[in-house]
Amino acid sequence: MTNKKIAISSFWLLQPEVIAKIQATAPEYEILDMSTPPTDGQLADCEIFFGSINAEMVHKMPNLKWVHVQTAGVEWYVNPETGLPEHVLLTNSSGAYGISIAEYMLTVTLMLLRNAGGYIAQQKEHIWKALGRARNLHDCNVAVIGMGDIGGRYAYLCNAMGATVNGVVRTMRSNKPEYINALFTTEQLDEAIQNADIVALALPGTGETAGILSRQRLSRMKKGAFIVNVGRGSAIDQDALIELLASEHLGGAGLDVTTPEPLPQDNPLWDMPNVIITPHTSHGGRDNTSELVVGKFVRYLKDYLAGRPFERVVDKKAGY
Secondary structure, eight states: OOOOEEEEOSGGGOOHHHHHHHHHHOTTSEEEETTSOOOHHHHHTEEEEESOOOHHHHHTOTTOOEEEOSSSOOTTTTSGGGOOOTTSEEEOOTTSSHHHHHHHHHHHHHHHHTTHHHHHHHHHTTOOOOOSOOOOSTTOEEEEEOOSHHHHHHHHHHHHTTOEEEEEESSOOSSOOTTOSEEEEGGGHHHHHTTOSEEEEOOOOOTTTTTSBOHHHHHHSOTTEEEEEOSOGGGBOHHHHHHHHHTTSEEEEEESOOSSSSOOTTOGGGGOTTEEEOSSOTTOSSSHHHHHHHHHHHHHHHHHHHTOOOSOOOOTTTTO
16 A cells, blocks of 8 residues: 555545545545644655645655645745745645635725725614715726736726726736736836725735835825725735824725734724724635635646646745
């Protein structure tokens, strides 16, 4: 019997139907269920890892060749402290989250425009009172910072509802999507957001993205503009965001990510009626996202077994 193993962590990846699909694809490998603490000998036989891995596991896997993480973000896995050897291939689940997170972003955007947070607060107090004029997404100017699968899908949805959408990318693309009014690079960020009614961030956590919405940039944004962030809390100067929301320079924010996480209970953001906070759950949990994550791993597993290169490998230096 072979000793080669595929280690799988995360309870939702260990469902019987998932295990069966992986086992049918790689019958010569043994599946190692990481929900039960494995022995050092079992870890030593692991060649492939699927799910969330930590430094302690890495150190006990001398035969590890490939890690596929269940998330799109990989900042933990490219951190030197994780100890992932240079020769180990790292792939992620980018592309599996766009549908779910873009729908979340659209939902939060419409809630902000319609004063939903204020009305929900009033409902709890049994208050029947109009909170002023609501706004339509139609005819709004939207700037999307990060035009990957998530940001691109959100841009598409906003355009479909009549918004004018500008996209911000790290490197200029030769082909502009038809649903985008204009593309800007990060060096042109100030120009991209200067007239935006909504600024949405779908960025990975890297050194380049940290603090990209600085106090200066936030203060220069259009009065009454809204912010939606589903990337990483580190992309925004959170203290400045709180001040500008309190002064009503900014109209509101939808935050699925904060600094730190969990957000401390005494943070002012919790009590702001123009802020919607969710606990890093924009991916939707076990909806069709899980099927897409597993599907991508299985496609890559077939490539791995056939000796074909992966569609995309994480650039450990770039951080995504």
